[in-house]
Amino acid sequence: MMANPLYDRLFGRHAGNAATFLHLPGNQSLSHDAFLRLAARYAHAFRAAGLGPGDRLAMQVEKSPAALAVYAAAVQAGIVFLPLNTAYTAQELRYFVTDSGAKLLLCDPARAEALRPVAEDAGAAMLTLGADGQGTLPEAASAQPESFGTTPRDADDLAAFLYTSGTTGRSKGAMLTQANLLSNAEVLVDYWRFTGDDVLLHALPIFHTHGLFVATNVMLLAGGSMIFLPKFDTDQVIAQLPRATAMMGVPTFYTRLLDDPRFTRDLVSHMRLFISGSAPLLADTHAAFEARTGHRILERYGMTETNMNTSNPYEGERRAGTVGFPLPGVELRITDPETGEARPQGEVGMIEVRGPNVFKGYWNMPEKTAQELRETGFFITGDLGVIDARGYVSIVGRAKDLIISGGYNIYPKEIEMLLDAQPGVLESAVVGVPHPDFGEAVLGFLVPEKGATPDLETIAAAVGAALARFKHPRKLIVLDELPRNTMGKVQKNVLRAEYAGLFTGG
Ligand code: MCA
Ligand code: AMP
Numbered sequence: 001m002m003a004n005p006l007y008d009r010l011f012g013r014h015a016g017n018a019a020t021f022l023h024l025p026g027n028q029s030l031s032h033d034a035f036l037r038l039a040a041r042y043a044h045a046f047r048a049a050g051l052g053p054g055d056r057l058a059m060q061v062e063k064s065p066a067a068l069a070v071y072a073a074a075v076q077a078g079i080v081f082l083p084l085n086t087a088y089t090a091q092e093l094r095y096f097v098t099d100s101g102a103k104l105l106l107c108d109p110a111r112a113e114a115l116r117p118v119a120e121d122a123g124a125a126m127l128t129l130g131a132d133g134q135g136t137l138p139e140a141a142s143a144q145p146e147s148f149g150t151t152p153r154d155a156d157d158l159a160a161f162l163y164t165s166g167t168t169g170r171s172k173g174a175m176l177t178q179a180n181l182l183s184n185a186e187v188l189v190d191y192w193r194f195t196g197d198d199v200l201l202h203a204l205p206i207f208h209t210h211g212l213f214v215a216t217n218v219m220l221l222a223g224g225s226m227i228f229l230p231k232f233d234t235d236q237v238i239a240q241l242p243r244a245t246a247m248m249g250v251p252t253f254y255t256r257l258l259d260d261p262r263f264t265r266d267l268v269s270h271m272r273l274f275i276s277g278s279a280p281l282l283a284d285t286h287a288a289f290e291a292r293t294g295h296r297i298l299e300r301y302g303m304t305e306t307n308m309n310t311s312n313p314y315e316g317e318r319r320a321g322t323v324g325f326p327l328p329g330v331e332l333r334i335t336d337p338e339t340g341e342a343r344p345q346g347e348v349g350m351i352e353v354r355g356p357n358v359f360k361g362y363w364n365m366p367e368k369t370a371q372e373l374r375e376t377g378f379f380i381t382g383d384l385g386v387i388d389a390r391g392y393v394s395i396v397g398r399a400k401d402l403i404i405s406g407g408y409n410i411y412p413k414e415i416e417m418l419l420d421a422q423p424g425v426l427e428s429a430v431v432g433v434p435h436p437d438f439g440e441a442v443l444g445f446l447v448p449e450k451g452a453t454p455d456l457e458t459i460a461a462a463v464g465a466a467l468a469r470f471k472h473p474r475k476l477i478v479l480d481e482l483p484r485n486t487m488g489k490v491q492k493n494v495l496r497a498e499y500a501g502l503f504t505g506g
Contacts, residue, residue: 004153006178007075010185010220011036012150022065022228023199023243025236030065037146038066042073044144045137049125051103053078053151056161058102058124060084060093060111062131063206063230066138068216070106070129071206075159078151082161082173083207085408087468090114096163097122100173100363109135131230155179161363162209164304167382167400169413173363174305183356184307185217187327192273192298193314194246198224201244203232203253209304210278210407215248238262246273250407251281251439254297258288268293273314277302278407279439280395286320299323301395305372306379307357310393322392330355333378334385337399340374348396351385352378401492403432403440408470410442412492415473418466419444422459424452429482430473431492435503443499444473447481454478475502 004012014021014032021032051057057079061067063086074081082100084093086108097105097118105119109128119126128135153159159181161173188194200219204211219226227240232249234256241247254276257263268274274289277300290296300311301323309332312324326332333342334349343349354377361369372380382400387393403410412430419428426449432440448454456476463472483494500506 004076004078004150004178005155006153006159006182007072007150009182010217011039011072011075014220014223020225022068022226024065024228025230035065035069036072038141039069039072039076040146040148041141041144042069042137043077043148045127045141046073046077046079046104048140048144049104049127051077051079053153054080054158055104056080056082056100056102057104057106058082058084058093058097058100059106059129060086060088060115060207061106061108061129062086063228064129064131064133065228066129066133068206068228070137071212071216073148076148076150078153078157080158080161082163083212084163085205085207085468087470089466089468090118091466092468094118094121095171096173097124099171100161100163106137153178155182156360158360160213162304165409165411165414166368167402167411167413169411169417172365172368175360175363176307177360180307180357180359181213181217183329184213184327185221187329187357188214188218188308188311189222191311191314191327192218192246192275194218194222194224196223198222198245198272199243200224200226201229201237201240201247202226203229203237204248204250205231208278208407209302209307210248210250213307214277214302232256234260238267241267241271245271246275247271248275248277250278251276251285252279252406252437254281254285254289255437258285258292263292265293268295271295273298275300277308279404281320283320301383301393303381305359306353306355306381309351309353309355309357309381312392319392322388322394324393325391326353326393327355327357330357331378332387332393334387335380337384345387346389348384348386350399351381351383351393351395353381354378403430403442405432405435405440405442405470406438410471412442415442415444415463415467415471418463419446419459422454422462424448424454425459426450426452427482429490429492429495431495431499433496433499433502434506435474441503442471442473443495443502444476445482445495446476446478448478 017032020029022030127137129137160176163171296318302308310323312318331354337350384397415430429445435441483491
């Protein structure tokens with residue numbers, strides 16, 4: 001019987017291990033053991049700050065080894081980890097901290113002043129942690145012991161909350177259990193053949209499933225190491241690739257590398273594996289990558305609520321434009337979006353998944369949970385897909401109104417609600433159009449109230465104050481009216497088609 005399965009399997013097993021866990025810029029490195037000792041001190045500091053098992057810890061800090069140690073500390077102390085995008089504004093944070101009932105907000109020292117009212121109003125304590133490892137958390141932890149008695153947890157206990165926006169414009173806290181995370185990591189290590197010899201180039205943010213659970217949990221379980229970069233920077237990635245055996249990224253990583261003449265076959269001839277996910281990888285990118293490097297990118301498909309669902313095979317054919325097969329233990333079916341009836345192989349429909357990877361539900365939202373998570377355990381993904389005769393799954397569309405830009409999900413509804421509320425605006429529509437770097441880019445359409453002339457600069461400023469930069473419409477366009485079908489529904493496909501070439505020159 002293990003006391004805390006997630007901690008024991010991912011972290012505890014490395015206690016006393018002097019091997020390198022993180023390779024850091026400037027030829028620095030951090031061993032597994034040093035990492036765990038830091039995490040133990042943080043765990044003590046969190047207890048001292050009043051956090052008990054099951055309490056939520058919200059964190060908005062720059063990526064760093066210390067930030068990753070906060071995750072380890074939370075798992076060890078049974079605290080529910082709630083990482084937040086560093087791009088979120090104070091207004092966005094207010095919702096997450098309040099909705100989750102977080103007991104602690106850990107933020108960058110530079111944002112402490114702006115975020116103090118958020119923490120105070122929510123009744124949360126506040127600590128700081130900078131990218132340089134400085135702040136009130138390190139201060140509070142400095143005198144703490146380097147070992148912490150791991151808090152017992154059940155596999156079904158919550159390990160993390162990740163917020164995912166919704167089609168109603170309100171974000172939902174996806175509750176992920178220890179078993180959700182551990183089962184998926186186990187399957188992925190095996191499916192992708194990760195071992196202790198692997199060195200993963202890690203340039204993803206650590207506040208989402210991809211960089212935190214897929215990349216980090218897999219490497220912890222496999223016992224390998226990571227080249228831990230603060231963010232994706234083409235120069236740094238090209239400089240570090242010779243030391244890596246594998247890389248995970250969103251499609252933008254791969255298109256940016258292909259745009260650089262230094263990214264050659266020689267540079268990556270030693271690499272074992274390139275994995276892509278979080279957004280569709282164009283078949284053209286897949287082909288261009290193979291032509292340049294000889295490697296076939298392995299594409300997989302997942303969600304915040306489910307971790308990874310499908311993957312192209314390691315040894316079999318990696319088919320461009322598909323997301324491969326359901327992972328071992330994951331059931332995937334295609335259903336009629338209206339009736340929920342299963343559809344035969346070859347027909348397009350709603351992708352539904354069931355397995356140990358599927359989350360427990362949305363925090364404090366039983367109705368939303370019931371709408372998306374069937375009593376049978378199948379989760380309705382909102383993605384439309386089809387399974388071909390060989391069993392490969394392809395995602396062919398989305399039943400949910402969602403834009404994916406550079407791997408970040410953006411829900412038009414959230415932006416439309418804000419635009420609609422601006423002076424002189426009667427109504428609005430937000431759509432995604434093709435973008436050469438981000439895959440999709442956000443466009444906002446405004447219809448003025450009768451006789452009004454909305455001031456676009458003022459509106460852009462209001463959007464800027466409220467929403468993270470990556471959600472901002474790249475352009476606001478004024479229209480006399482929105483295209484509608486005979487039922488009166490806004491035809492976003494018409495807007496998308498009309499402006500499809502805006503960023504691609506098509
Ligand atoms: C930055 N900007 C963006 C984005 N990122 N705008 C739209 N979409 C974005 N994704 C803004 C910046 O604020 C900046 O604004 C301008 O665009 C250009 O910034 P740039 O320096 O080019 O950006 P960057 O810092 O290089 O970031 C681009 C990036 C990054 C490397 C693609 O967004 C990234 O790391 N994305 C990965 C996201 C991810 O991990 N997704 C996984 C979600 P200004 O105009 O002010 O200069 S997990 C998931 O989806 C599921 C579960 C799954 O299957 O994995
Ligand atoms: P998230 O909010 O980060 O959980 O985003 C999950 C969504 O990203 C999925 O529902 C898909 O729409 C999309 N997604 C993830 N991986 C892929 C992929 N390989 N191809 C296409 N879409 C993907």
